[in-house]
Amino acid sequence: MTKHNKPIPTDRELAILGILWELGQATVRQVNEAMNEDSTTGYTTTLKLMQIMTEKGLLLRDDSQFKHVYRPAISEERTQSQLVGELLDKAFSGSAEKLVMRALSAKKVSAKELEKIRKMLAEYKGLES
Amino acid sequence: MTKHNKPIPTDRELAILGILWELGQATVRQVNEAMNEDSTTGYTTTLKLMQIMTEKGLLLRDDSQFKHVYRPAISEERTQSQLVGELLDKAFSGSAEKLVMRALSAKKVSAKELEKIRKMLAEYKGLES
DNA sequence: CTTTTTCTACGAAAATCTTCGTATTTTTTC
DNA sequence: GAAAAAATACGAAGATTTTCGTAGAAAAAG
Numbered sequence: 001m002t003k004h005n006k007p008i009p010t011d012r013e014l015a016i017l018g019i020l021w022e023l024g025q026a027t028v029r030q031v032n033e034a035m036n037e038d039s040t041t042g043y044t045t046t047l048k049l050m051q052i053m054t055e056k057g058l059l060l061r062d063d064s065q066f067k068h069v070y071r072p073a074i075s076e077e078r079t080q081s082q083l084v085g086e087l088l089d090k091a092f093s094g095s096a097e098k099l100v101m102r103a104l105s106a107k108k109v110s111a112k113e114l115e116k117i118r119k120m121l122a123e124y125k126g127l128e129s
Numbered sequence: 130m131t132k133h134n135k136p137i138p139t140d141r142e143l144a145i146l147g148i149l150w151e152l153g154q155a156t157v158r159q160v161n162e163a164m165n166e167d168s169t170t171g172y173t174t175t176l177k178l179m180q181i182m183t184e185k186g187l188l189l190r191d192d193s194q195f196k197h198v199y200r201p202a203i204s205e206e207r208t209q210s211q212l213v214g215e216l217l218d219k220a221f222s223g224s225a226e227k228l229v230m231r232a233l234s235a236k237k238v239s240a241k242e243l244e245k246i247r248k249m250l251a252e253y254k255g256l257e258s
Numbered sequence: 259c260t261t262t263t264t265c266t267a268c269g270a271a272a273a274t275c276t277t278c279g280t281a282t283t284t285t286t287t288c
Numbered sequence: 289g290a291a292a293a294a295a296t297a298c299g300a301a302g303a304t305t306t307t308c309g310t311a312g313a314a315a316a317a318g
Contacts, residue, residue, distance in 0.1 A: 010304085010306085011306095012305075013305095015219075028266085029264085043264095044308060047266070047267090049305095051267080051268095066266085066315065067265070067266095068265090083220050083231075084235040085235040085236065087212060087216055088232070088235060090140065091147070094236060096246070097242055097245050097246050100229050101249060102206075102209045102210045103213050103228050106214035107223060107225050113224075113225060117250065118250055139276085140276095141276065157296085158294085158295085170277080171278060172278095172294095173279075173280095173297095176297090195283090195295065196285095196294090196295070
């Protein structure tokens with residue numbers, strides 16, 4: 001057994017994962033450049049993080065070439081669910097209803113998006129309880 | 130001017146705030162005992178955290194008595210909105226719709242709660258798109 | 259080839275968050 | 289009152305996360 005259960009990513013790790021979910025796969029250079037559109041992160045900083053993430057099992061690395069190519073080892077969906085679940089516990093006593101309310105007020109949700117949410121909810125089948 | 134833009138609380142700070150939001154106000158002892166229903170935290174650890182939180186402007190302290198009495202300086206609602214907003218940015222590219230979806234799947238939402246959410250959404254007025 | 263650039267490996271500093279030990283003061287108990 | 293118990297103040301250790309500098313290997317440029 002190597003290292004087992006994949007931890008929830010930290011903030012910086014999440015930033016990297018976001019880029020990789022979008023690109024599918026990328027080199028450190030590509031990730032670093034995408035990161036630097038917002039803030040400024042040193043190349044070796046990004047490299048180190050991605051190495052650590054690979055060790056943790058958050059990324060997969062193809063090192064058959066000199067420039068290693070990385071891709072996500074965890075899905076965006078699952079990660080989002082984990083993060084929401086965590087937030088639900090930490091700050092909402094598990095109440096999804098409150099969280100939904102806050103989500104709408106935290107961000108100014110457009111009427112159009114609101115309609116999509118309503119539709120999605122209408123179709124959503126509650127888990128057979 | 131002292132310091133005062135109130136930062137988003139850290140995880141442990143959030144645990145303390147949760148207790149204080151519930152109790153309204155409390156001494157360090159009371160908070161520490163409430164914390165220890167779940168995990169185990171040393172008394173001075175809780176004390177120190179609450180002192181720091183007071184400095185940060187997250188708590189208010191009445192120290193007119195020997196046993197200081199603390200209460201929240203920030204509202205649960207506002208904090209929840211901040212946290213959701215943060216998560217929206219970090220992991221959902223700002224899409225409230227996706228977050229709502231994940232909130233439903235992360236937690237097994239009962240049919241009853243689902244109904245409440247639908248109702249709440251039906252009444253919610255979105256902004257002009 | 260030789261030089262320069264690009265990349266990975268690695269260790270460790272820096273920053274943040276969490277925990278706790280010790281000293282001191284105040285209150286309570288006997 | 290004196291001893292014991294309970295509270296605050298403070299500094300610093302631990303743990304985790306983030307950042308970066310340096311060294312050496314591989315590739316690209318000249």
